[in-house]
Amino acid sequence: xxxxxxxxxxxxxxxxxxxxxxxxxxxxxxxxxxxxxxxxxxxxxxxxxxxxxxxxxxxxxxxxxxxxxxxxxxxxxxxxxxxxxxxxxxxxxxxxxxxxxxxxxxxxxxxxxxxxxxxxxxxxxxxxxxxxxxxx
Amino acid sequence: xxxxxxxxxxxxxxxxxxxxxxxxxxxxxxxxxxxxxxxxxxxxxxxxxxxxxxxxxxxxxxxxxxxxxxxxxxxxxxxxxxxxxxxxxxxxxxxxxxxxxxxxxxxxxxxxxxxxxxxxxxxxxxxxxxxxxxxxxxxxxxxxxxxxxxxxxxxxxxxxxxxxxxxxxxxxxxxxxxxxxxxxxxxxxxxxxxxxxxxxxxxxxxxxxxxxxxxxxxxxxxxxxxxxxxxxxxxxxxxxxxxxxxxxxxxxxxxxxxxxxxxxxxxxxxxxxxxxxxxxxxxxxxxxxxxxxxxxxxxxxxxxxxxxxxxxxxxxxxxxxxxxxxxxxxxxxxxxxxxxxxxxxxxx
Numbered sequence: 001x002x003x004x005x006x007x008x009x010x011x012x013x014x015x016x017x018x019x020x021x022x023x024x025x026x027x028x029x030x031x032x033x034x035x036x037x038x039x040x041x042x043x044x045x046x047x048x049x050x051x052x053x054x055x056x057x058x059x060x061x062x063x064x065x066x067x068x069x070x071x072x073x074x075x076x077x078x079x080x081x082x083x084x085x086x087x088x089x090x091x092x093x094x095x096x097x098x099x100x101x102x103x104x105x106x107x108x109x110x111x112x113x114x115x116x117x118x119x120x121x122x123x124x125x126x127x128x129x130x131x132x133x134x135x136x
Numbered sequence: 137x138x139x140x141x142x143x144x145x146x147x148x149x150x151x152x153x154x155x156x157x158x159x160x161x162x163x164x165x166x167x168x169x170x171x172x173x174x175x176x177x178x179x180x181x182x183x184x185x186x187x188x189x190x191x192x193x194x195x196x197x198x199x200x201x202x203x204x205x206x207x208x209x210x211x212x213x214x215x216x217x218x219x220x221x222x223x224x225x226x227x228x229x230x231x232x233x234x235x236x237x238x239x240x241x242x243x244x245x246x247x248x249x250x251x252x253x254x255x256x257x258x259x260x261x262x263x264x265x266x267x268x269x270x271x272x273x274x275x276x277x278x279x280x281x282x283x284x285x286x287x288x289x290x291x292x293x294x295x296x297x298x299x300x301x302x303x304x305x306x307x308x309x310x311x312x313x314x315x316x317x318x319x320x321x322x323x324x325x326x327x328x329x330x331x332x333x334x335x336x337x338x339x340x341x342x343x344x345x346x347x348x349x350x351x352x353x354x355x356x357x358x359x360x361x362x363x364x365x366x367x368x369x370x371x372x373x374x375x376x377x378x379x380x381x382x383x384x385x386x387x388x389x390x391x392x393x394x395x396x397x398x399x400x401x402x403x404x405x406x407x408x409x410x411x412x413x414x415x416x417x418x419x420x421x422x423x424x425x426x427x428x429x430x431x432x433x434x435x436x437x438x439x440x441x442x443x444x445x446x447x448x449x450x451x452x453x454x455x456x457x458x459x460x461x462x463x464x465x466x467x468x469x470x471x472x473x474x475x476x477x478x479x480x481x482x483x484x
Contacts, residue, residue, distance in 0.1 A: 014232040069182055069475060091181065092149050092466070108191040108232060109183040120219055122187065122228060130464060
């Protein structure tokens with residue numbers, strides 16, 4: 001990811017900042033200047049909770065180059081209590097145990113490294129609320 | 137009077153046992169267990185580093201402080217494993233925590249006492265009135281060379297402390313610093329692993345500075361070891377802090393809560409700060425708490441703290457150190473550990 005693009009996404013990636021549409025109430029994450037649902041240009045900023053529920057998930061066995069060391073890993077669409085949905089890696093657990101309905105917390109993690117000398121990209125990843133303990 | 141208004145800690149969930157490391161190198165696990173008093177240590181995940189640990193610990197510190205993070209006017213991170221050689225860890229941490237942009241940020245390095253350095257400077261800025269709040273963090277994903285004694289202890293974790301003047305959870309009654317040029321442990325520019333002077337790290341380094349700072353602050357305050365409910369010292373292994381504490385006159389009971397090294401390992405800059413966080417998790421009003429850090433090179437910072445009436449009601453607003461040490465964890469093999477700690481050479 002080019003540095004300027006990563007920099008533009010700092011509010012949503014590092015702080016989970018979203019926008020609640022003043023017209024229809026939809027929570028847009030990341031925040032958008034125009035609501036995709038009602039096209040209103042008015043919105044208020046909100047910060048998403050650090051908890052979520054998994055909507056659907058899969059396990060990646062053949063990973064892209066930047067994630068080779070992490071395979072196999074789970075990736076999921078999660079939904080926060082505010083109604084925002086986004087894709088997140090699910091870590092600190094057995095990937096095969098991840099599934100819909102699982103409660104997760106969102107923890108600050110390194111998302112990827114740009115090769116050996118590029119920038120480090122941070123953000124949030126999902127961790128099952130009971131992590132390994134619940135799966136023993 | 138200034139003191140701590142919020143604190144937090146974070147310890148990764150992965151662990152490796154001393155036995156697993158000993159088996160890899162043909163060493164006797166019992167010698168490690170009994171000699172260094174180490175059972176296991178935390179291991180950072182492939183996606184955990186000083187920055188992620190600082191953000192997680194800092195978020196809990198803000199929760200316990202109950203303050204608007206934008207009022208934090210300074211943030212310092214002490215570590216010897218900053219992910220970037222050039223680009224401050226603190227810049228990412230402040231943006232993630234909603235601090236700034238009106239904030240003074242710097243990364244500190246002083247081997248294992250960089251965390252208490254960050255605390256010391258934060259306290260000073262608040263006491264001077266230069267800033268309303270300041271956050272000092274000690275965090276590391278410590279490096280230890282393969283088949284070196286350090287490999288049994290070098291671990292990952294850290295703690296964050298917000299200093300302020302109102303609604304104190306802990307008063308800082310006194311500080312004292314003791315420093316000299318002592319080449320006991322070092323890492324040259326460009327080197328991946330630190331080197332150390334073996335037994336030279338003991339008497340002339342750790343004990344001289346820890347005991348020097350501790351005795352001086354006791355004399356400065358007129359307090360006796362028996363006046364304290366809790367004491368924590370830098371924990372390079374299990375044995376050194378126990379020996380230092382006993383030489384000063386502290387009992388095992390006083391050191392019990394902060395002595396977390398047997399199952400956490402040595403988190404370098406995060407070592408004594410995380411031990412302090414473990415104490416704050418259970419401390420009661422008016423408890424006196426003693427802390428002395430140690431950083432090779434070498435120096436020690438001593439602090440005398442006193443818990444306030446407000447501390448108990450804030451303890452549950454963040455994760456406790458004990459819950460992270462005893463809670464969900466996953467044991468890795470030496471092979472997995474080698475991969476996670478970047479010890480395997482692979483083609484680009």
